[in-house]
Amino acid sequence: MSIYLPILTKLAIGLVALIIQINIMGKGNLAPTNALDQVQNYVLGGIIGAVIYSDTITVFQFTIVLIIWTMLVMTFKFLKEHNRYVKALIDGQPKVVIERGKVDIQNTLSAGLSANDLMFKLRSQGVYNLAEVKRAVLEQNGQLTVILNGEENMKYPIIFDGQINMDVLDVIDHDEFWLTNIVKKQGFEGVNDIFVGEYIDGKVRLTPYESK
Known part of the structure; x- marks a missing residue:
């Protein structure tokens, strides 16, 4: 039983750390919409999964690593929410792929979208004609925001x-x-x-x- 006690302890600490991070930094982790949430989930899962079975890393060391990682994520999240340049560095910039009915080929290809991908995203929003589009922006999470000609209300905040x-x-x-x-x-x-x-x-x- 003493062999499994450190594993159970680490697993319990990891579970508590996961719950704390979700509650402190928001429920966005449950459905990641940006790079920081994705990286946070991947790294935290990797830390917990790799360490709990390692005999060379003590419970104390494991706890310190989790605390350091949580502080790093909280720092980046704070900076991202209060500085547009840090936000752009972490999450990337939205890309305008259609402007007044014309496709920006360079932005579209640099975003990894083929013509078929772009038209599929438009069709999924009920748009079948490029000429109807005033502007289409590929967001950081891969979603396409479309503004049609004649629309006065923006679909995303100013x-x-x-x-x-x-x-x-x-x-x-x-x-x-x-x-x-x-x-x-x-x-x-x-x-x-x-x-x-x-x-x-x-x-x-x-x-x-x-x-x-």
Whole structure:
């Protein structure tokens, strides 16, 4: 029984660490939508799976490794949510694959999409004619966001996590200065105060981190 005790202890600690990470860093781990969530799951699973059967790594060492990994992930997550450049570095940038009915061949191929893949993604959203598409953006998680000609409401936010979505600004023909002024007119100090901002019927609707 003493042989299996360290294994059971490590397994229990690993399970607790997994539960803690899911609860602290959000349920996104259960359905990963970005690179950080994917890497977190892979590495944590690898650490737990490889270490529990190793006699050379003690329970204490295993616990320290889990603590260090959790702190690293939390640090990267914090930086990603508060800095657009770190977010772009970790998650990558969305790619515009269709602009005003014309396919950007270079962006499409660099994203690993063939013509068949692109048309399949369009058909899955009920779009059968490229000329109907005002803009199509391949998101970091591989999903295709399509904006059709004549649509006034954006399908993704103009502000998210205190950061400006420059692609949306480009689509609606406005700039960062225009959006910042709107945010200040609604009584906020800046974009950093906004959790999510939507562009609906030509108006900007803001949801702040803290209710006014």
